[in-house]
Amino acid sequence: MSEKKNNYTIDELMTVLMAREVRNDDILIVGVATPMVWAAFTLAKLTHAPDAIYHYIMGNTFVFEPRQVSLLYLEMNTKRAYRFQNSAECTLESLPSDTLTSIEWFRPAQVDQYGNTNNICIGEWENPKIRLPGCAGIADFSMFYSRGSFLYTPRHDTRTFVPPEKLFFISGVGFPNGEPSICGGSGPQCIITNLAYLDFDPQIRRVRLKSNHPGVEIKTIKESTGFDLIIPDSIEETTPPSEKELDLLRNEVDPLDIRKLEVLSGKERQILLNEIIEKEIKMEKRYPRKLN
């Protein structure tokens, strides 16, 4: 990796790329424990998508105004909701719609070349080596969205990107065996990783390389993918974050670097987590700061 050469970190690049997928008329579905997604949506709200609407599962609320990413006080956003949802609305109402467009980012533990995903277990389901937390709503919605589903992972390696026979459980449906998405959705649209931007070949509906991140060799991406990655003849390099995007992300959207928790692991992650908690506990005002 050539992160040092660049003026941005990988979490910043990924967040910016995720923000760029947002459209102005989208409903932004913010799931549980996904600060990078929240940061991306908020960055989009501050740049090209001011009219987009958040749907937070943590409050089951529709919220219009953008606020700074927070770990401890995100529930305070519920205070500013213009609508609460409850019951089956929490899972179904905002989602499969012919008239609304929604965007939701799923972070798979495993993904195959058809965009099928697994968040349930590593090893056989009856005898798991690792029991993962679960897929929450991915099983319900991955095949539904008219805009398709959007995937991201900061761990582009052969443990995450696997052929179908090594995907231990389909908990999110992509293009089954390369067939069109079922239930009327558009299917998976892209996978943003720490190495590359991947999309899907429209004819055979398999993962292909769209652009390599600056400084990342195509060979590295190929070797980090556990299935046969489609590599077109001409590949462009990913457009890096602009100064404006970086400035907004660092100073307005997520100054505590909460999104970074998604890319770090081990001790580094623990240190950052402690720092974030310490800073937020010290805050007198416990509403995440409103941005505009």
Added chain:
Amino acid sequence: MRESKLMSLEDAISNYVKDGDLVGIGGLSFWRKPMSACREIIKQEKRDLTICTFVGGIEVDMLVGAGCVSEVRASFVGMEVFGMAPNFRKAVEQKKIKISEESEATIAIGLRSSYLKVPFMPLKGIIGTDYPKVRDDIKQFEDPLGSGAQLMALPKIDLDVAILHVPYADENGNGNIPGAVWMDADMAKTAKKTIITCEKLVELEDIIHLPRKAQLPMQTTTSVSRVPYGAHPTSAYPMYTFDALYIQKYMQMDFEQYKNQNIIDKNQIQYLEAAGGVETIFNILL
């Protein structure tokens, strides 16, 4: 006059939670979980419970760690940014508990089927996943009215008891939730018994004037117990947020040691003192 439903939490758990019950737990993830009630279940050594919750976290992990649980039904059980739920994970990997693989919709639709008194409801979802391979009680079928649509039949979930924590309740059993309700109201509608714990005990007159009134209406409530900080270390909006420092400590401690120091023989005051007392309360207050 209606009879007061006020009861000590000890009596409520003792009277209304039986070994082998299907127990619904309200809240979501680290938000508004009935933690004191879960601690009481652990103290009373309830066994063989099936726990059903929309999105589970530390409450499921504790109940599993204490050996109270034989099966879990939840769309997610984890500790969010703090990591995986250690006791839950270990118990599944060692096959000590059963899993009914759920999504958000299988829980939401299952509860709704139950109170609508239908054996199942259809969902246009789950299709194409591996859920049917591990759930012999769900089934794909074609729309009997002839549209040709493929649907998934999801069975009802009949709770024996629902346990819900709310900011405000009155002694008649009306519960008011200023923040998100999630599946709490559905659970109260369908459970044979509903145990409510509350931060503040108010009067019916207050419930009438509170925004959104009683999302948990008194006619479905079995008991009400006043337990300030009863959701700690999860949140109770708008009073306090979740206790990140405490959850981190929990993650690092051996569970038996944790249980002995924080749950066994501890009343709510002693529990809060062990959790850091006034300083902790100042840290989490919104």
